[in-house]
Amino acid sequence: MKKLTVLSVVSLCMSLSVQAADWTSLFNGKDLSNWQQLGGKAKFTIDNGVIVGESKSGEPNSFLTTKQDYSDFIFETEIKIDAGLNSGIQFRSQSLTDYNNGRVHGYQMEIDTSDRKWSGGVFEEAKRGWLYAVTRNEACQNAFNLDVWNHYRVEAIHNRIRTWVNKVACADVLDNQEGYQSGFIAFQVHSIKNKNLEGTKVRFRNPRILTEDLHNNHWYTPSEVQEINYLPNQLSAKQQSEGWTLLWDGKTTNGWKGTKLKDFPQKGWDIDNGELVIYSSGGGSTRNGGDIVTLQEFSEFELEVDFKITAGANSGIKYFVDPNLLKEKGAAIGLEFQILDDKKHPDAKKGHKGNRTIGSLYDLIPARNLSELTRSTKRVNSIGDWNRARIVVKGNRVEHWLNNIKVVEYPRGSQIFKTLVQHSKYAKWPNFGQREKGPIILQDHGDEVRFRSIKVRSL
Template structure:
């Protein structure tokens, strides 16, 4: 309750998985007090005084206020009611409420809101240049295989091979615990990934070694059916842990998806897809080590346990685009 959903257009913009405190604000069988604040591109909600959502979005700037009658299933129990009271609105002399500290969903490409800056986020890619990025196992950014246009950083379509065209790109800087936001857009049958704790110490062929947030067209790419129990599908910890498959959590091919990786100081790692938590694990535990031992990474000593490493965008020979790449060091 108090999450933000874009009806008949973009679906969930701010589901409450990214704000656990807000998830618990609703009171069953009691009156709940909602507050919605829309000022410019800022949309925020509160429930019973608890901050629930903080969205930055400039798609529309005005519209009707509506009270919804949702679909009623044939097996629903008769007599259910939703009641409203004390509906009030202010449209003049409106001033923003004081800043909170909840997760910000920013739908404006390559933009940092004031609160994101306050929380410590910075742009990992500036939306225009190759600054801060080089090719994996290279001293410079790849001369081919990647292109920048219209605020998008894209892998060029090649033969679908792993790092055989331009090759992977990595951050110049290494990172330990962090929060990473990124938008990605797939083409039909495409494969890519975001890797982290990439040390570039292995000197291997193909894609550089690191833990991976899998980016894949599950319906059309054969990798979705390989591995074990779906652990190579979209949002999975690649080849180790399958992501949860939750209805309406994925945008159609050709539309932008929002990825989020949180690497906590206690080694707990969480993956989110469009605001919904799809994968969770703790590196270094016996369970994690057993998964590594049964994976394609079994021969890489200490896989996933580096204290810090580069962040990597994968070239798998398919057209995939990125934007709004932001990081906060913890």
């Protein structure tokens, strides 16, 4: 008897699942009677049983949408696209007269022909932007093949979204965005800026959907595929199994105190509907409630913090803080993930080559987009929207991530690091940033900033 490999067993299970499922075809191969076009006027035609979208210069994103809405489902189709063109599959999407004059918005599974290789990622069209850029999923980045047919699969079950490209697991998202429990499915032809791309095409065939018995037909997602959780102040079952804990419970001040106090500050800081808020005091550092610090200390760790800034705001997340420095006055001293409104706060133009901008290792290393080879600018969400900071410390290697984009990496304690310190405002403190462990600090810099979903795990 032929020996079955693990991969062949998984493939067999997938095959049996598909055969047993009661799929519904969304395209009859002849006409688009079950579909309608929204947005731009790129051309959609039928060619030998294939839906063909053709790019058109000067047009905004164009969408061929189902007339029916779907809530929980598994959707599959096959994709073939010309080089240079961008596209996507919208799902749980909407077009509402009271939102941007009917602009299509909602979840999208990316079809990407660029060098960044983000096919299979999850984007929120016309709202939050990238929810899951596949920056940490190399297998998915290599799954898509240009100029051939690619198999796409989306599972949207309750608040979990998972995607596959050519049976390679790509995205795993937990999200509870209000209003996105149901919506249409759509094929996108992206707008083009390069007129040389006029007439390039994306092709779709065999679109089908499953709306019943989903739990018995969903596919396995390997544990190494990162889950991104957007549920405020909640840990998923997977995160708990991976050792994550909430540094802030969303309700109390447990686990925190003022950096120069025995207890939590009595003014300046507040808890507002699941958000930890430092209110404005006119821009002066530590003049309101002062910085707050964890009671726990950390050495090798992964930290995630969601933050929302007001216009012109300045704040930061500090780590490897030395509690013995500046006990009497001033801000606590430690390595800092800078939080800043780069457009309006003057600190963005100070320091050296942008090393005081958002995501930077403050006054030492400027934040840059290290996840997209063809894009130098960071992906920063608008004022009033949530951004996500991620700090990873493993051995002497440290990384800063902003909205799932790596923006800083450096070897803590190396000669390069020490040289940077000697040319910074921290030069007067011996062994700055080289402590074996230290607490985490959220900074009061005199501006209103909100935090939530503060979580950490030891590495």
